[in-house]
Amino acid sequence: MTLTSRRHFAWVLFAIAAIVAWVVDYALRIELRRAEIVTGLTLFIVVVFLTLFNARKKLPFLPLLRASTWMQIHIYVGLLSCVLFGLHTGWRVPTGTFETTLAILFYLVAISGIVGLGISRWLPARLTVYGENVIFERIPALRATLRREVEEMVLESVGKAQSSAIADFYDLRLRNFFQGTRYMWYHVIGYRQPLLDLLSEVRGLERYLNAEEQAILAQIVERIHARDDLDFQKARQGVLKGWLFIHIPLTYSMLIAAMVHGVLAWRLS
C-alpha cells in the first residue's frame, strides 16, 4: 500500500468510527439512557490503548506490528478520542474545578499531540537545509571542539601579528557565541538575523587587520558558520525530541485524573 492510499484508507475508517460513535451517543440520549457513561468508558479505554504505543516501543523484539502502523493507529485513534471527548462533554466546557482541570489536561494532551505531529512532519525536511546531519548526542562534543579550535586561533593571532585585535573581538563578541546556547528559538523558527549581525561585525573588523590576521579570521568565520549550523541542528532536533517530554507526562497525568473522575462519577451516581 502506498503512503497516500494508506492515508485515504485511514481517513475512511476514522470517519466511519466517528459516525458510529455519534449515532450511538445520539441514540442513547434520545432514549434518555446515560450516554456519558458509555462515551466516558470508551474514551478511557481508547486513551489507555493510545498509551500502549509507548509500551510497544520498549518491546522491539516482539512481533507486535510495525511501529509505523502503530503510529498511524495512534494518530487516527487519537483524533477519534477528541470526537469521543466532545460527545462525552456534550461539546461544552465542563463546569467544576476538577472536571475543568481534567478537560484542560485533555486539551493539552490533544494539542501537544497535534502540534507534535505537525512538528514531526514539518521540521525534518527543514533540518537538512543547514549543516551536516549530526547526531544530537554528539553536538556538545562538536561544539567543544570548535570552541577549542577558535581559542587556539585567537592565541595564534596574538603571537603572529603581535596585535590583540582578534583576541579583543573574541572577548567581546565571540566568547559568548561559542560558549553559550543563545538564540535557540530563533533557530527553531528559522530567524537568521543574529548570525547576519555577527558576520557583519566580523566584516567590520576585517578591514583593520593585516594579511596574517585576515587569514586567521577567515578560518574563524568558517567555525562561526559551523557553530551556527550545530546550533540550528541542536535547536530543531531538540524540539523534535522535546515535545514528547510534554505529551507523555501530560497523558499519564490525564489518565490518573480520568480514573479519579470515573470513580467519583460512579460513587456519586
Next chain:
Amino acid sequence: MPEEAQSIKRPQRWDVPFWNESAEFEIAPMTEEEVDRLLQIPLFRQMDPTRFPKNTSLRDILLNDGRVRKFRKGDIIVRQGDYGNSAFIVLSGTARVVLDKLSDRVTGRQEPVRKSAFSAFAQWWQNPKLPEVRHLGVKSPEREAGHTDIIARTDPAVFVQDMNVIIKDKRTVDLPAGELFGEIAALSRTARTTTVIAGAESEMLEIRWQGLREIRLHAPEFKDYVDRLYRDHSLKNHLRETPMFSHLNDETLARVAAVTEFLTFGKFEWYATFTKIRETTAPDRIQKEPVVAQEGHYPNGVYLIRSGFARLSETFNNGERTVSYLGRGQIFGFEEVALNWMKKSDLPFQRTLRAVGYVDVLFVPTPVIEQHVLPGMPESELPKPQPVSIDKRSQRRSHDKIPPEMMEFIVERRFINGTATMIIDMDRCTRCDDCVRACAATHNNNPRFLRHGPIEDHFMIANACMHCQDPVCMIGCPTGAIHRDSTHGRVVINDLTCIGCATCANSCPYDNIQMVTARSTDGRPYYDQATNQPIQKAAKCDLCSTQITGPACANACPHDALVRMDMRNVDKLADWLKQR
C-alpha cells in the same frame, strides 16, 4: 556468577579447527596421519609445498581448515540455494550432482534457528546494562563446541529417502573419487547452484573457503584446475539459466559454451583502492573504471555478468551519465546485436559498460549469436525493431524513476552491492533514534549501526551492514568468523571464532564494521595474557537473523522513514524513492 577471568589468551586463527566448528554433528578430529593420507590425493600431490608460507603450510591448512566427513548413500552434501563456505573433494564413493532443482521439502532446507517468543521477550530483562559484555572467561560445553545463537548453522546431512525415485526424472552427473565440487560458491561467496547427494557410501574432504583461498593463492595448478572445472561443469548451466539461451538444445548450448570467453575487468581487491578513488572528481572516477564495451563501437558480442557490477552509461554533454547498473545474470549488447541481425544494419553499442570495481563477464561473440542463438529465438524474446537506433526512452526507464543524481550516487559509492542497504528518508526521519534503540534492545544493548552516513538529496545511506552481494569484508578473515548464513546469505559474525584482527573492518569499503572491546559482566575489559592488549571483537548488523521480528530497525521506525532495500531490485528502489 563466578568471577570471570579478565586476562585471557587472545583468540587465534585455527583455535577452532574446522572439524570442531559444528555443534550439530560429530566429526572425527583431523590427525597428522589423516593429513598424510590426504596429501597423497593427486590434486595435492602435484602441488609444490615449498610455495606455501611457513605459517600457513599446505599441511596446516588441511589440518585446520579441512575435515573428513562420511555420508551414507542418499545424504545431501550441499543444497541448491544454500550459501557455501566450503568446497568438497570426493575421497571415496561418488557425489551425485543433481542439475535440476529439488523441492525444499525433499532437500530438508530449513530456516536458521531463531529465538523462541519467550527468549525474545526475556531480552527485556536479560540484556546486560553495560556495553559489549561477553563471557569469555567462562568455560562451558557449548562454548567449547563453538555453539552460540549466532554461529553458522551447518546442517547435519539430510537423508533423501528413495533417492532413486526422487531423482529419476532429474538430470544428474556423478563425480568419482578425486573430484572437487562446491568451490565456486565457496570462493565467490555466492549460493550453491546445484544440490549434491552422496551416490554411495562416501567419504569427502571438506575445506573451508579460507583454506581454499590460500591453496588457490600458492598453487597455480589448482587455479587452472578450478577454471577448467567451471568451463566443464557450470558454464553450460549458467548459460542455460540466461533467458536468451533458454531455447537452445544441449548440443547447441555446448557449441556456444565452447567459444564463450571468460573476461575479468577491474581488480578483485577493488575495495583496497575504493577510499582513494572516492576522493577524486566524478569525471575522473568514471574514467578510471575499466571499459568493458564502449558506446559507438561495433557490437562484437554479448556480455553476460558473472559476478561483480557494471555501470551502464551514455554520453551526455561532455561527460558520461549513468543510466543504470548491471549485476550477476544481466546481459549487455544483445539488443544491438539482434537488431543488426534482424535489420541488416550496423548499429553500434548505444551505451558504455564499465566495471564498477570488479566484474567477471562471459563474452559470446556476435557470429556465434547470429549463427546459433538468434535463428531459433522466439519472437517475443527478440527486441522490437526501432527506426534509427535503440529507443533512448527504453534506456531512460530507470532514469525516469531514479533521479540521475541518485543513480550516480548509488553507483559511484557502490551501494548497489547491498542486498539490505539501510536507506533513511531524512524528510520523514525525526531523529527520534527509535531505530537505534530497537537495534540495541535486540543486540544485548549494543546498537549495531550508526544513524549517520552519506546523504543524497534527502536520502541517507546509513552506516549499517548492507549484507553485500560481494561481501569483501569476508575476503581476509583468517578464521571464517565472518560468513554468510547458509539459508539467506546474510553476512554474520561468529563472535566466538572472531580473533579481533580487524581485517574485516578494514576491508569493508563502507565502514560498516566496528571493532569493540569485549568486557566482562562487571564492565572490565578483557586483556590478552601475552600482550596485555584489550580483546577486540568485530561487530555489525546481523539483520536480526536470530530475532522473530526481522530487522528491528525498520520495524521500529514510527515514521516510515527507514527501509532495508535490496539494491538488485531497481524497480522496487525506484518505487520507494518515488513515493517520497
